[in-house]
Amino acid sequence: MGMVDFIKKFGREITTILSAKEELWKEPSKFNPLDDLVLINKECGYFGRNHTRADNKAVQIPSEAINHILLCGITRSGKGIMASIKGVEAIQKGKGLIYIDVKQEEWTPQCFIEELERQNRKEDFLLVNWPNDFGYTGLNSDDTIFEIHEKAIVLLDLGLSSEAGVDHYRENERMTFFRILEEGLNKHFKPDWYEILHFIECLIEDFDAQAEYAKEYSKSKPNHDRLEELSHRYFDTALLKKLKFRPKNIDALSSLYIKLSETLSGASVCKTISIDEALYNGKVVYIKADMLSLQSLKFLKLLFIDMTQKARKKKANTLVIADEISFYATVLLSAQLSVSAGFGLQFILQLQDLGQLPAELRNPILTNCSAKLYYKISTSDTLDEVERLGGEEAIRIWSTSMTSNTEDTVRAGTEPLLNATRIRAMWYARNAIFIAEYLNTSIFIQTSSIPVKHPFDWNSAKIETKVSVEKREKQKKFEVKIEAKNDDEKLSFGGGGDDDF
Incomplete structure (x- = not known):
């Protein structure tokens, strides 16, 4: 039997530290x-x-x-x-x-x-x-209600939870945010996190004023100066009724406001760059984030949603x-x-x-x-996976009989091709x-x-850049007037239209 046939039949020698070093231990070329x-x-x-x-x-x-x-x-x-x-x-x-x-x-x-x-x-x-100039927000002018809602779930940690109590509150927040988008998107705010934050803030103040107004009005001798103070609103009362918010939804508004404001804090977040440039125009969008910043990592999660949504609408090359x-x-x-x-x-x-x-x-x-x-590799999780993917290789195993007539015998065996000894070399x-x-x-x-x-x-x-975020003035342009103490709510409204708040 020739050497080639011998190796084919019995395989290579079993791996040793010396053989692995001879095979692999060498510095990569430059x-x-x-x-x-x-x-x-x-x-x-x-x-x-x-x-x-x-x-x-x-x-x-x-x-x-x-x-x-x-x-x-x-x-x-x-x-x-x-x-x-x-x-x-x-x-x-x-x-x-x-x-x-x-x-x-x-x-x-x-x-x-x-x-x-x-x-x-x-x-x-x-x-x-x-954090100096994070010119990506993940929102686009053509985003649908469902797309923004999907992004908000990721950005604000509103997804399903294994804990029943946590999941109950998150479900409330998801439903509340969706209602906000249904009634407010492109009517009271554009697809912009700061505008959404501003809208939620004004809603919270209106609902608080509404509750305080009802509380004051129910008194036997209401304070009319206090009623006058509480009668001003950012929105038409018709919008507040249309939202059909229960107390749990109003509570969810407050938690949504806190989550969104925290996410936008600590960095200059604005929309100066569109990933369309990389998806469709062959450009390089280099996103420097911070693995130690939770807010930063949230925007990276959002990026993956945004890329997939865009590529579904128009095939990318990226x-x-x-x-x-x-x-x-x-x-x-x-x-x-x-x-x-x-x-x-x-x-x-x-x-x-x-x-x-x-x-x-x-x-x-x-x-x-x-x-x-x-x-x-230095950990067992990765080593086990690599050994499994590498498969088994035939090897020959020698043994020596220590009798008066010393003789060597050889038998076939197997060992992982990518075994730990080779990997350490x-x-x-x-x-x-x-x-x-x-x-x-x-x-x-x-x-x-x-x-x-x-x-x-x-x-x-890293030069600090001043991001131009539009400051939306909060102006109460609606007024609630009660014409008679014991009448049903006879409300009249003054000022602005739906788009003014």
Whole structure:
């Protein structure tokens, strides 16, 4: 039996620390990915170079074989390098790009700017910067009542809860907010969070005044000066009746006001940039958020809803790269991943470890990401998943009989292809396991940074900007007048129309 036939029958040697080190323990090469992007097939996606001692060629996969991409690895493992390369690749192919940065990267935005400069398109880099100049609100002039309601559920944490008591209050808030939209949208306010907040504030004051008026009027000797003071309203009483609010709805108004005002506080939130520029016009929208700010993360959750709503109306052509997705992923992400590819949205999701995600999120992400890159693994959750995906490989196991006639015997066995010993032999950075549905087996790849002239200057981007938020004057233009003490409510109204408040 020849050696080739022997290996085919019995497999390779069992993995040892020494054999794994000999195979994989080597520093990734330094090269310019831009050189590879010029040479690869334009119908393919680029994933670095092979990381073996015998092969250093570029790795490319047909674009049609890739739905979404997962990058999994600890901080400074090299996820951002691959994400930046994929972003530059998208720009070169004329696709729009939305990049979500929650850690204030210095190298990534500069990669995109310099690629746009090479195309004479530097003005196509649009920055949304938390908290100084967060020019994205998630609302659009053509949003329907249902779309705004869906966004408010995410932004204000009004979704279903496993706790019955909490869910009862949230249900109240959802119903109350929907009634506000039904009666107020494009009549008393535009699709704008500040205008909605102003409308709710005025409603609360009117309902409070109405209750106080009734309380004072019911006295045997009402104070007419007090009645006069309480008789002024922001809205026609007909609107208050039309809302049909019960006490629980009025209570919900107050909690909605608190939630919305807290969400808008602490940052300059305005509408200066539309994600349409990335979805339909091939531009780069770079969103710098803050993973330590709850308000900031809420707007990222809102962004995912907004993108999906827009792409349903008009097909996009956009790559969305989301760093540290575990901090702002919602249960809706599973549905978004399954349908968004058909609407022209491709996602690259970055996270540190699969254990950061609950099962209801982890499984859809693993299912819908047809290309996965795992950098050096240090936790059991990710290791178990990678071992399972890698499959089993045939190995030969030697044994020696210690008798007078010492003899060696060999038998066939199996071990995980991507076992812990091999994974520990990976380089600590820029080295990843590449698992793609297109490939019949996993491979080890290496990446290298795209060279830039200098880091991105965040100091200039941090200059405090004064956002022009329209201050809506609160003016009470309606007046309630009681003509007779014992009559039924004979109300007459003075001043303004429905749009004046």
